[in-house]
Amino acid sequence: MKSTILKPLCLSLAMVSSSAVLAVDSEPTAPRNVILIVGDGMDDHQITIARNYLAGSRGKINLDEMALRSSVQVLTVDDKDPSRPLYVADSANSATSMATGEITSRGRIGTSAKYDQDLVSIVDLAKQAGLKAGIVTTANITDATPSSFVAKISQRECENPEMMVDALIYKRKPVDCSQDVKAKGGPGSISEQLAASNVDVLLGGGMQHFSKQAEGSSKTVLEQAKESGFYIADNASDMKSAPADKKLLGLFAEGNLPERMAYEGEREAEQPDPSMLNYLHKYLGSVEMPDTVKCESNAAFGDTPELREMTSVALNRLSEKNDKGFFLMVESASIDKASHQRRACGQIGELQQLTEALDVALEFAEKHENTLVLVTADHGQAAQLMPDTSLFKAFDLPAYSPGYVARVETPEGVIMAVNYATNGLFAEEHTGVNVPLFANKEGVGKVPTMLTQPEIFNVMVSYLNLK
Amino acid sequence: MKSTILKPLCLSLAMVSSSAVLAVDSEPTAPRNVILIVGDGMDDHQITIARNYLAGSRGKINLDEMALRSSVQVLTVDDKDPSRPLYVADSANSATSMATGEITSRGRIGTSAKYDQDLVSIVDLAKQAGLKAGIVTTANITDATPSSFVAKISQRECENPEMMVDALIYKRKPVDCSQDVKAKGGPGSISEQLAASNVDVLLGGGMQHFSKQAEGSSKTVLEQAKESGFYIADNASDMKSAPADKKLLGLFAEGNLPERMAYEGEREAEQPDPSMLNYLHKYLGSVEMPDTVKCESNAAFGDTPELREMTSVALNRLSEKNDKGFFLMVESASIDKASHQRRACGQIGELQQLTEALDVALEFAEKHENTLVLVTADHGQAAQLMPDTSLFKAFDLPAYSPGYVARVETPEGVIMAVNYATNGLFAEEHTGVNVPLFANKEGVGKVPTMLTQPEIFNVMVSYLNLK
Known part of the structure; x- marks a missing residue:
């Protein structure tokens, strides 16, 4: 057991290091890149x-x-x-x-x-x-x-x-x-x-x-x-x-x-759209999330x-x-x-x-x-992988990012929400x-x-x- | 050179693995935790x-x-x-x-x-x-x-x-x-x-x-x-x-x-406060950032x-x-x-x-x-380490997080901006x-x-x- 565990480890390290050692010991060897x-x-x-x-x-x-x-x-x-x-x-x-x-x-x-x-x-x-x-x-x-x-x-x-x-x-x-x-x-x-x-x-x-x-x-x-x-x-x-x-x-x-790659149909990450009531208080009203997007060439x-x-x-x-x-x-x-x-x-x-x-x-x-x-x-970079379905969904409150969200449809058939919320200007931080x-x-x-x-x-x- | 590079590596791996091997080979050794x-x-x-x-x-x-x-x-x-x-x-x-x-x-x-x-x-x-x-x-x-x-x-x-x-x-x-x-x-x-x-x-x-x-x-x-x-x-x-x-x-x-640890003086992370003009267009007006905070016991x-x-x-x-x-x-x-x-x-x-x-x-x-x-x-978790001074400061535009920001004074005398911007509810995602x-x-x-x-x-x- 001892030898079977130890030998491969030492060997693989030896393989990694041997050329390095040879480069010092003796010319010519392959140059280093x-x-x-x-x-x-x-x-x-x-x-x-x-x-x-x-x-x-x-x-x-x-x-x-x-x-x-x-x-x-x-x-x-x-x-x-x-x-x-x-x-x-x-x-x-x-x-x-x-x-x-x-x-x-x-x-x-x-x-x-x-x-x-x-x-x-x-x-x-x-x-x-x-x-x-x-x-x-x-x-x-x-x-x-x-x-x-x-x-x-x-x-x-x-x-x-x-x-x-x-x-x-x-x-x-x-x-x-x-x-x-x-x-x-x-x-x-x-x-x-x-x-x-x-x-x-x-x-x-x-x-x-x-x-x-x-x-x-x-x-x-x-x-x-x-x-x-x-x-x-x-x-x-x-x-x-x-x-x-x-x-x-x-x-x-x-x-x-x-x-x-680009969003299909020249889409962009968008801001969630809360209802009027939600402007009165963050626990009121509802929110419409951006449509999902697909990626294309x-x-x-x-x-x-x-x-x-x-x-x-x-x-x-x-x-x-x-x-x-x-x-x-x-x-x-x-x-x-x-x-x-x-x-x-x-x-x-x-x-x-x-x-x-x-x-x-x-x-x-x-x-x-x-x-x-x-x-x-x-x-x-600013982009964060965020839950598409809020962790707080069961509280039935309007949960949404205050920034921009791209809701990407992935090849495995799931929506991946990417959050961009470091500033509202032309570029994130x-x-x-x-x-x-x-x-x-x-x-x-x-x-x-x-x-x-x-x-x-x-x-x-x-x-x-x-x- | 070869020996000095290789020996310590193999030795240290041997040290790591030897007790594992012994545990299989022979009792009694120290138990595994x-x-x-x-x-x-x-x-x-x-x-x-x-x-x-x-x-x-x-x-x-x-x-x-x-x-x-x-x-x-x-x-x-x-x-x-x-x-x-x-x-x-x-x-x-x-x-x-x-x-x-x-x-x-x-x-x-x-x-x-x-x-x-x-x-x-x-x-x-x-x-x-x-x-x-x-x-x-x-x-x-x-x-x-x-x-x-x-x-x-x-x-x-x-x-x-x-x-x-x-x-x-x-x-x-x-x-x-x-x-x-x-x-x-x-x-x-x-x-x-x-x-x-x-x-x-x-x-x-x-x-x-x-x-x-x-x-x-x-x-x-x-x-x-x-x-x-x-x-x-x-x-x-x-x-x-x-x-x-x-x-x-x-x-x-x-x-x-x-x-x-807590914020000094029962402070909280706060939302940046943009001027009225900034509500008309994101490139207009100015913004007041939250005051800095100190940590205390x-x-x-x-x-x-x-x-x-x-x-x-x-x-x-x-x-x-x-x-x-x-x-x-x-x-x-x-x-x-x-x-x-x-x-x-x-x-x-x-x-x-x-x-x-x-x-x-x-x-x-x-x-x-x-x-x-x-x-x-x-x-x-949601918290992001963000620039306290925007990367886009030289453009002289109101750059600020749409979420909550804690501007923490660190012991090395610098302000560290922590951004919380995944939702506006009682808890981030x-x-x-x-x-x-x-x-x-x-x-x-x-x-x-x-x-x-x-x-x-x-x-x-x-x-x-x-x-």
Whole structure:
């Protein structure tokens, strides 16, 4: 009994660790690679919502079968006083934590809170050490998460040369990156920084940020990217046939890539509709709940490259003729964007895209030893899985969310109520909940059961021997 | 390098497993014990909220340092059609899952959905096999979570003989357990079932349910408990000095035990107060947020036994002169009750009580090999950790939760906003999110990275060799 229990455990650990040990002991072995998959806003509510739809309440998705599960403390500080913590992050500061190992303030891309110092990212370290590096996202490639791994700028909104000085977002939110303009010796806007970068693969959306005229130049940012050695692809076919000796910049939409799934019939999450009497007192009257919704394929998705296709292309390019290893960040961005805008079906479809990209990554890791696959989220999101039938139904009172509700019909024939109730504006808030982290078996023994978000950087650079 | 990496891992696994192996190979070894600690409603939001307050945003609580972290799929079915899943549980069906390994419907205590069959619990199995068993809670001992481990009844509200037939909760919710009355050969109400049980230790609140006259008897339920061999304690001193040769029933309040912490000055979570103009359009006008609140000791707590004290007494009694082992369930119940009623400070204090009980359990496990300590939640809760300063502040629009908000001043000098926005009634809803599960090192290799809630029962009975 003793041997049958103990041997397999030790053997499987030995199998996990042996290649790591060999890499130190003797050259040559397979190079070390890290694939970091980020589900933007993908906390446990979003995972449960997606699982219920995609696999059923008793089903499993591939995240559930990962060898290791951990939890991540998301850390944010106040920009005016970096000694003061804030309890809820945005994607800029949380991606910067993962990319650089530092804690910073909301809105910052690869720069320190208050002092605006440039921070060294894992992509910087990887390229310096001769490794390859790639960034894949379903958002604008200049968006907060992808850009934090490459760019250094004080505000996430400075995505192109026209957004650097005296700019306004939606005619309301002022943006100022004037200290970062090239005329003052700065690195320029995010798209300009990406165009000038030595990142081997950049795939996502955001053509709009590259078609602008570059600062101090008659050329567009896209033309500058070509001059710096990028092959430009704007469709899946071009992406796949891009010449191997060039860097690859794939831009497959003007802005964010469309979401795969949508509510049928252009529906939205809606507010429950209480009767007049209910306005007099919350225990009076009745309430009409929104009609249920079905999810369907989003027609606008069309021939947009799927996240798994982009991931596959990136892995092929990064691993080919490469004896030094690579770092790849893959983001399913619109789990967050759909949740902000109360699109439960959008969230589910984009989480599905993440699981497909994870399948590609795990298959790669099976064939290429020394590949650490990590999956995590940058921060929590507002969407909550709520009872469709109130726990208090038997009291016969009008029980309803004060926010927006999507009552989604799931394939297993049940109504799943998703609650959005953090504010009534154009977008819901993030939340400050700890987020999950998963690893393939290569992560076992290297990732504790809980870590801070900047410590993800430490795990990755340590694995790649970059420090 | 190889040996230094591999040896400690194999050694530590060997240390974990060796006693298990010996228990099979050769007698006598230390008996096997399971301590299951349940944080009612304790999902990752509640843990993060409590950690931020108790240890700071960068701090750790003992849950974070556990050897194993897993996640639990909470499963619920419709009572009329048990083939139909529901996505959100209550404490009755989720505790029944952990106690019996079966999936049931909301409100049921140890009985099957639709068919009302009695289900065999881990306490039943433990007692049959000669092990000891104990239940500790901060709720009424007749409440859903504790009673699911012992009692079998169709509705959780049937806590005492007067609640069995034609009863009403809050004069609105009808209750009917008429098929379970003793006159019809049933087991009687929950308090009567507990009074007649052979559970060695029962500690919590709920004297109100034992002071009622027992069905078909001139005696109270409490008198019946005495006759069945229970020593009755109603204060900490009595609890600690109870004779060792008796079963122990400790009832330290009429109802639920008071919560340790409360808002200072009898404050409540409040609704943001928008200006008149904001009623015309959500982008107009302004909003006044509720004042911040401080947490303080709850004066009503008085000399109520703390959860750690009850846990310690239970562990002493269950382990003394016991060569067969035991099962102990410890519940911090009012993480849920406080969250239902929007008492962020109450939630935090009761989660702190859970961590203290966990310290007691871990200390016991250090001294008593073969003790598996599991910590989990039964379901998610409404409370969300939200930004106190909206992500959209720079747009200068009135951003505010449509629900209730507690803006808690934390010891590290920051305002933590807790959002309650699932309904406007007297109590918030549960949520359907997966909940965390933690284990001490005894659980490593025995608990997968994800499991269903009924599988927790399987892990425990397998560990105790009860099946």
